[in-house]
Amino acid sequence: MKLIYNILRLVRPRQWVKNFAVFAAITFAGALFDKPVFENVLLSFFVFCGLSSATYIVNDIFDIKKDRLHPFKRFRPIAHGDVPITLGASLALFLIIGSLVVAKSITPAFFGLSLTYLFVQFLYSSFLKSIAVVDILAIATGYILRVYGGEFASGYHISVWLLLTTISISLFLAVGKRRSELTLLSQNKDFNIAATRKSLSHYSERLLDVYASIFATSTFITYSLFTFLENPGGFKLSLGILMPDFLPTFFQRKWLMITIIPVVYGLMRYLQDIYEKHEGESPEKVLFSDKPLLITVTVWAILVVVLIYFVTP
Numbered sequence: 483m484k485l486i487y488n489i490l491r492l493v494r495p496r497q498w499v500k501n502f503a504v505f506a507a508i509t510f511a512g513a514l515f516d517k518p519v520f521e522n523v524l525l526s527f528f529v530f531c532g533l534s535s536a537t538y539i540v541n542d543i544f545d546i547k548k549d550r551l552h553p554f555k556r557f558r559p560i561a562h563g564d565v566p567i568t569l570g571a572s573l574a575l576f577l578i579i580g581s582l583v584v585a586k587s588i589t590p591a592f593f594g595l596s597l598t599y600l601f602v603q604f605l606y607s608s609f610l611k612s613i614a615v616v617d618i619l620a621i622a623t624g625y626i627l628r629v630y631g632g633e634f635a636s637g638y639h640i641s642v643w644l645l646l647t648t649i650s651i652s653l654f655l656a657v658g659k660r661r662s663e664l665t666l667l668s669q670n671k672d673f674n675i676a677a678t679r680k681s682l683s684h685y686s687e688r689l690l691d692v693y694a695s696i697f698a699t700s701t702f703i704t705y706s707l708f709t710f711l712e713n714p715g716g717f718k719l720s721l722g723i724l725m726p727d728f729l730p731t732f733f734q735r736k737w738l739m740i741t742i743i744p745v746v747y748g749l750m751r752y753l754q755d756i757y758e759k760h761e762g763e764s765p766e767k768v769l770f771s772d773k774p775l776l777i778t779v780t781v782w783a784i785l786v787v788v789l790i791y792f793v794t795p
Contacts, residue, residue, distance in 0.1 A: 488564040489573065492542070493535035499766045501530040503625065504632035506648070510712075511638035512790055519636045525588055526635035529596060530628055532581030537603035539574040543567055544607045554666070591634040599627045614684035618656045618693070625652035643708035650704050654697035654749075655765050658756050661690040694756070698749050705745055709738040737789045744782040751775045 504526050505514070513519050542549065542560040549561035559565040578600065585596040606620040629648045633640055640648070664682050752775065755768050769776055 485565070488559045489569075492539055492559040492565050492570060492573070493577075494538050495531075495535075496770065497534065497538070497766050498531045499769065500625065501527050501534065501628055503628040503648075504530060504635065506629050506644065507633040507638045507640050508636045509786065510640065510644060510790065511636075513636065513638055514787065514791065519638070522588055522635045523632050525584060526592060526631050529581045529585045529588070529592075530599075530631060532577045532584075533596060533599060533603075534624075536574040536577035536581070537600070537607065539570045539577075540604065541607040543570060543574075588635050589637075592631060595627060595631055595634050599624065599631070602627070612681055614681045617681045618653065618660060621656035621659060622649070622652035625655065641708065641712045643704055643712055646704040647701060647708055650697050650701040654694065654701055657690055657693040657697060658752065659765065660685060661687070661694060661756055664690065694753065698753060701749060702742075702746060706739070706742050709742060710736055737793050738786070740789065741782055741785045744778045744785065748775060748778045748782065751778065 504523055508514050508516070508519055508523055539560070542558055545555070546561050546567070549555040549558055555561060560567060560570050582593070582596060586593045602620060602623050606617070606624075610620045611617045626648055629640065629645075660682065664685055664687060751772065752768065755772055755775070769779065
């Protein structure tokens, strides 16, 4: 039982929440309740769960020596010796092969994107994470590929503004991850930053603060433009004399812009977690440990579905 528990820790199911990004394309395209399309995207979700877990294992194997020098990562199953390296490698190989078989059954484009995702993650594990700035771009690429995975699996395209929003928030989360890592290691004087994460030694807290500000701002701007420029008109009512003249126009406004409110609060709350609570190294951990943030994300998702599927025509 203990080995099974450690294997579950190794594949990090909590991080699968990132893979819900594959549903972005069909959600905003109005096809979330199209059963055949939804089934394809659901399969793509499981493919990314398998591939991401496999890359986490590979990354842990690559980083075993450095993780043992890290104040928290030294307790990971591979670094701590709870799961043998051979078993971890075998599990990673099984997950990769199984996921790619399923990916091939979805669409050829999705299969190609799955291979691209694996390639980027292996490059990151082997040497990209040691190169300052490039490591942030590589982390963000993983988030972006998930969104495109949903597009390739469904055939529904995301708009340019949604793409720009995805790029912005991906870079924001990646910068937040590095900022929190730097803060945690800086607080532990016994640990050598360069020895545990070479790229971190090339960042200063001030530089990462600037990066975070840039991408938080760009996320707000691009998402706001997306809700305004891409959202269809609101629901239409025609009740003649029973309704004042101004109400039909009022109901035809771009209601998706309401979702800007939880997005702004979510960005501000996440920044608070990074700077006051010194969290952010693991975005999904922040999400599940911060109840106001979790509620905000849930409210945003509900608003998006209600406004797109039950309010707009």
